[in-house]
Amino acid sequence: MYNRISIIGGSGSGKSTLATILSNKFGLPAIHLDSINFNSNWKEINKNTRDNIILEKSNEDKWIIDGNYLNTLPYRFDRADLIIWLDYSTFAQLQGIFKRLYTLFGKEKPEVPGCKERFNLKFLKYVITYNKKKRPEILKLLNNVPKDKVLIFKSRKDLNKWLKKGGNYDS
Numbered sequence: 001m002y003n004r005i006s007i008i009g010g011s012g013s014g015k016s017t018l019a020t021i022l023s024n025k026f027g028l029p030a031i032h033l034d035s036i037n038f039n040s041n042w043k044e045i046n047k048n049t050r051d052n053i054i055l056e057k058s059n060e061d062k063w064i065i066d067g068n069y070l071n072t073l074p075y076r077f078d079r080a081d082l083i084i085w086l087d088y089s090t091f092a093q094l095q096g097i098f099k100r101l102y103t104l105f106g107k108e109k110p111e112v113p114g115c116k117e118r119f120n121l122k123f124l125k126y127v128i129t130y131n132k133k134k135r136p137e138i139l140k141l142l143n144n145v146p147k148d149k150v151l152i153f154k155s156r157k158d159l160n161k162w163l164k165k166g167g168n169y170d171s
Contacts, residue, residue: 002026002081004058007066008073008138009086010130011123012096014156016111018084019066025167026064031057032111033067040114047071070137077145085138085152090131092155097127 005022007015016032023030036053037044044050054072057063058079065076077083088096097119104117142150153159 003062004080005064005082006076006080007084010093011127012093013086013088015066019064028064031065034112083150
């Protein structure tokens with residue numbers, strides 16, 4: 001049984017959806033980091049304030065935290081019982097983004113209250129460059145983590161197989 005699960009991956013990989021699924025399965029509170037980072041209408045809060053809130057949440061006994069926010073990842077990795085990395089291709093991330101846009105565009109995102117799903121070129125550039133810029137940083141951080149507490153999924157198909165088997169580390 002897990003008490004603290006960290007879910008990381010690029011935009012559109014399904015981090016929040018997975019956090020909700022696992023929250024229901026394990027009875028752990030899901031903490032969506034975008035809901036900490038953004039106030040209504042996508043207004044970002046101060047980064048130091050955000051990181052301090054994330055660290056406070058990470059100190060709690062039970063959680064599923066979805067999101068990257070690299071400054072706080074080492075601490076979350078240290079505290080987590082399980083780390084799930086949705087290490088998908090850029091194409092798969094874009095598919096997830098466009099699927100989300102199709103279903104939620106202009107509607108409030110459930111995991112980010114007060115923020116309606118939107119799309120802009122800055123975000124598209126972030127998604128397209130994520131694997132080139134952010135992925136190496138995540139790999140470097142994961143090198144300092146015991147391998148037995150990390151699950152890496154390269155595709156939604158593999159993740160779904162794992163979930164169908166029960167979503168346990170050894171399944």
